[in-house]
Amino acid sequence: xxxxxxxxxNTSISNILDKGVQRAKDSNAYIYLVSTFxxxxxxxxxxxxxxxxxxxxxxxxxxxxxxCESHILTRSVMPGEELVSYAKEKGVDEIIxxxxxxxxxxxxxxxxxxxxxxxxxxCPVLCVx
Numbered sequence: 001x002x003x004x005x006x007x008x009x010n011t012s013i014s015n016i017l018d019k020g021v022q023r024a025k026d027s028n029a030y031i032y033l034v035s036t037f038x039x040x041x042x043x044x045x046x047x048x049x050x051x052x053x054x055x056x057x058x059x060x061x062x063x064x065x066x067x068c069e070s071h072i073l074t075r076s077v078m079p080g081e082e083l084v085s086y087a088k089e090k091g092v093d094e095i096i097x098x099x100x101x102x103x104x105x106x107x108x109x110x111x112x113x114x115x116x117x118x119x120x121x122x123c124p125v126l127c128v129x
Contacts, residue, residue, distance in 0.1 A: 002093050013056070036072075
């Protein structure tokens with residue numbers, strides 16, 4: 001089994017990682033820890049996110065003997081499209097995404113990235129608060 005975990009530095013990641021670890025252990029899954037980034041971002045920002053992903057990969061997954069690789073997708077399209085496309089390319093069986101605490105309007109509708117992933121992914125999507 002292959003699981004893609006979407007990393008967003010603006011979303012609380014601990015619950016998402018906990019769920020990813022649990023799902024990976026239950027199904028002996030391979031983890032793709034992925035973040036998207038606009039190509040016009042500074043090299044420092046990209047390096048910072050890459051370092052965060054690498055630290056999570058080592059401290060969370062490798063310490064628990066879960067195979068994992070991390071990637072930063074420099075997007076040419078919207079983040080949701082990029083993640084869905086990457087998941088298809090890698091043959092991912094499940095996507096785990098975080099949901100931010102909704103505003104009044106957000107209670108009616110998920111964020112556009114989450115909504116796109118939920119509606120367009122070819123595999124199940126697990127949403128974690």
